[in-house]
Amino acid sequence: MIMSKTRKKSMSLTIFHFRHHFRSSRSRFLTSIIKKGTQCDQKARNICNGVSANKGTSLLFCCKTHCRNVLGDRNNCGRCGQKCGHGERCCGGVCTKILHNVNHCGKCNKKCSAGVGCENGFCGYA
DSSP, rough: OOOOOHHHHHHHHHHHHHHHHTTTSSSSSHHHHHOTTBOTTTTTBOOOTTTEEEGGGGEEEEEEEEEEEETTTTTTSSSSSOOOOEEEETTTTEEESSSOOOTTTSSSOOOOOOOEETTTEEEOOO
């Protein structure tokens, strides 16, 4: 969908108005418009600074020029620019090793059964 400059400016002003109107609490309207990947500018148009998304499982911040989920983005884990290493995933804003972690086995929040180990990202791998 291609938008005219006038339409984009109108939409920006609408978001600006709603953001300032709902400063103390985020509106559901805003979170339905502002999504991961939405363009932003940290100084002039920081529309996603701390916006909760996906029923509270995501927290969006303006990283460079796009809104990013700092709770699950491997390149912006916990804060903009914090990259997770090889074999790690961003789980709740913390870089977590997932190959041998019984609480995050292969992916975030995948727990192995009691007494079963996590090897190479699989519970009970032999």
